[in-house]
Amino acid sequence: MAVADLSQLVKAYDVRGVVPDQWDETLAELFGAAFVQVTGASAIVTGHDMRPSSPGLSRAFARGAAARGVDVTEIGLCSTDQLYYASGALGLPGAMFTASHNPAQYNGIKMCRAGAAPVGQDTGLAEIRGLVEEWIETGAPEVTTSAGTVTARDTLDDYAAHLRSLVDLTSIRPLKVVVDAGNGMGGHTVPTVFAGLPLTVVPMYFELDGTFPNHEANPLDPANIVDLQKRVREEGADLGIAFDGDADRCFVVDEHGDPVSPSAITALVAARELARNGGKGVIIHNLITSWSVPEVVKEHGGTPVRTRVGHSFIKAEMAKSGAIFGGEHSAHYYFKDFWNADTGMLAALHVLAALGGQEGSLSSLVAQYDRYTGSGEINSTVADQADRLTAIRAVYEGQEGVQLDELDGLTISTADWWFNVRPSNTEPLLRLNAEARDEATMAKVRDEVLAIIRA
Numbered sequence: 074m075a076v077a078d079l080s081q082l083v084k085a086y087d088v089r090g091v092v093p094d095q096w097d098e099t100l101a102e103l104f105g106a107a108f109v110q111v112t113g114a115s116a117i118v119t120g121h122d123m124r125p126s127s128p129g130l131s132r133a134f135a136r137g138a139a140a141r142g143v144d145v146t147e148i149g150l151c152s153t154d155q156l157y158y159a160s161g162a163l164g165l166p167g168a169m170f171t172a173s174h175n176p177a178q179y180n181g182i183k184m185c186r187a188g189a190a191p192v193g194q195d196t197g198l199a200e201i202r203g204l205v206e207e208w209i210e211t212g213a214p215e216v217t218t219s220a221g222t223v224t225a226r227d228t229l230d231d232y233a234a235h236l237r238s239l240v241d242l243t244s245i246r247p248l249k250v251v252v253d254a255g256n257g258m259g260g261h262t263v264p265t266v267f268a269g270l271p272l273t274v275v276p277m278y279f280e281l282d283g284t285f286p287n288h289e290a291n292p293l294d295p296a297n298i299v300d301l302q303k304r305v306r307e308e309g310a311d312l313g314i315a316f317d318g319d320a321d322r323c324f325v326v327d328e329h330g331d332p333v334s335p336s337a338i339t340a341l342v343a344a345r346e347l348a349r350n351g352g353k354g355v356i357i358h359n360l361i362t363s364w365s366v367p368e369v370v371k372e373h374g375g376t377p378v379r380t381r382v383g384h385s386f387i388k389a390e391m392a393k394s395g396a397i398f399g400g401e402h403s404a405h406y407y408f409k410d411f412w413n414a415d416t417g418m419l420a421a422l423h424v425l426a427a428l429g430g431q432e433g434s435l436s437s438l439v440a441q442y443d444r445y446t447g448s449g450e451i452n453s454t455v456a457d458q459a460d461r462l463t464a465i466r467a468v469y470e471g472q473e474g475v476q477l478d479e480l481d482g483l484t485i486s487t488a489d490w491w492f493n494v495r496p497s498n499t500e501p502l503l504r505l506n507a508e509a510r511d512e513a514t515m516a517k518v519r520d521e522v523l524a525i526i527r528a
Contacts, residue, residue, distance in 0.1 A: 083202040085498060086193045086385055089172050089181035092126040096180075098133035100205070104182060105137025105168075106213050107204035111197045112166045112186055116144040116221070118159045120151035121170035122258050122319050124283030126180045131170040134182070135223050142218030148228045150281070152258040152320035154416035157189040158232040161412035164188065171258075171319040174291035177284040189412035190392075193385040233266040239410050240422040242270055245429025251275040251313040253301040255290030256282040259316030266418055272425070275308050277301065290317050292324035293403060295332070302330035312428060312435045314421050322404040323417030325424055327435040333443070336363035339400025340370070340442035342423045346398040346408070347373040357390050357399030357407070359383075360481055361493050361506040365444045366400065381481040382495065388413050402450070402506070446515045448492075448507040453526045455503050458496040462503070465494060465525050490518045494526065 082090040088104065090096050109117060119135055121127035135145040148159050153169050160167035164187050172179035184192040184201075192198055208214075250272055254260035260279035267274055277300060278287045288297045292315035305313040305326055313326040325333040336358075343356045343366065352374035358366040359382045367377035380390045380399075384407075387399045391413040399407035406420035407413055428435050455461050462483050469475050469485045478484045482495025482504075490509035497504060503526050509515035 079202050079206055083198060085383070086191070086198075087181050087183045088198075089175065089179060091178050092130070092180045098129050100209075101130040101133035101182075102137035102140075103205045103208050103213060104201065105134035106141050107137075107201045107208070108134070108166070108168060108184060109138045109141050109143045110204060111200045112192075114143055114166045114187075116146065116165050118146045118148060118156070118163055118165045118167045119170070120148045120156040120159065120167070122152075122283065123150065123256070123261070123281035124170075124172065124177065124180055127170045127283070130180055130182075131168075134168055134170070137213075139221040139223050141216050142221050144221040145223045146226050147223060148226055150258070150261055151228070151232075152262045152316075152418070153183060154321045154411070154414065154418060155228060155232045155258075155262060156183075157185065157412060157414035157416070158235060159226075159228045160185050160187060160189045161414070162228075162231065162235065166192075169319070173321075174255075174257075174289055174318045176289070185414075189414040191385055191388050196385070229262065229265050232262070233268070236266055236416070236419050236422060239408070239419060240426050242422065242426050242429070245271060245426060246432070247271040247273065248312070248425060248429050249273040249275065249308060249310040250425070251277060251301060251304045251308055251310045252279075253277040253292075253298070253304075253313065253315040254279050254320070255292070255297070255316060255318060256280055256285050256287060257290040257316060257318035258320040262320055262418060263316075266422070270425070271429070275304065275310060277304060285318070292317055292322070298324065298326060298332065302326055302332075305330045312424070314424075316417055317404075321415055321417050323406075323421045324404050325421070325435075327439065329436060331436065333435065333439050334363065334447065335400065335402050335404040336366055336447070337439045337443040338404070338420060338424065339406070340366050340368075341427055341439060342400065342406060342420055343370050343375065343398055344373045344442075345423055345427060347375045350397050354397035355394045357387055357394070357396045359387065359401050360484060361402050361450070362400060363443070363445055363447060363508060364491070365442055368444070369442055379480070384415060445508050445510060446512045448505065448515060448519045451505045451519070451523065452497075452502045453505070453523065454501055455526060456501070458501065458503055461526050461528075462494060462496070464528070465522065468525060490514050492518055492522055494522065
């Protein structure tokens, strides 16, 4: 077995590392056993992406669980949100084998309790890690119960039907859409979810290939949507959609091939979800989404609630506040009707429904939801994160009309601009996001703050 350093493998929200150097099937089996012990489950569901190592790791995890008397339903190849669907619909804890957009040699496990409730550092992942570390030393304890069963089940059609039941696409006009699946799981789910809709789909990189031969499956990096942008323009398409490797995030470009900010998508979907809920409801947004989001939410009768960055914070706040929808700058979209879990596919269906329900172009449609100028996230490597945050605070604190808050890193705002600087949990980085009412102000604020960060 790989000599496992679990501190490198078990992250805040999931397990992720290089196969076989950092983990392998022997270790996956121990994770399966630990998962069922911590969740107390009598049955679980597993799924996996298209990476070469995924089927073997997923099967090993199932063996470890079944050896403890637990019945395992394997849904096989799926997107992460399809695994969440199975966890929610079947009422079972679940494990998804994927490393999302990481390079091919990586793999990982995203785990959840029944109803797609997240398993993170504070909600079971630390205990799972502790058991696996103990068992690496001593061997897993002998089991007295009889082994559970492992059965295969196909959930793709049910997943597609559930998503389609949440968005009315019956009367949309015909649309031409270019979809870049990045050789990831979107190539598996899109044909079934979009089947029968008045869409002309131009597929790009639908072949499932966990070595990512065309580009990295991370649409947040501008380099990875260049092919999509070009194709949308060539095809004269109405829009383009890109999915990440495990297809839980979606990224949208308009008819000109210009990126639509995830904040604008958050605002658009929020307006639609509020309309569907009688103009009432809580909408979650993290603190680096655009000012547009809370504005649009209030205009449509909703209550915006601001959270820290990170899906465990959003999901916890969704559950606590009964929110109907939540969005992040990273193109994760969370829905109450999807067990508070994130699904890029449902967000994509909302965009298609909104665009197809009126005659205008996507760029004119999203203009009402995209009101300010943002910098995007800018990372800087620093020797001492706390020292630089203190230096920034010293410059702005006490200035007239300036407000500070420390919900997540340091946010400084005025009537005309705001910025947030927050430390990475895993690397010696500070992440800057800035926004202003116009390009010149944003650029000035961005450059001032970067000068302090990089001093």
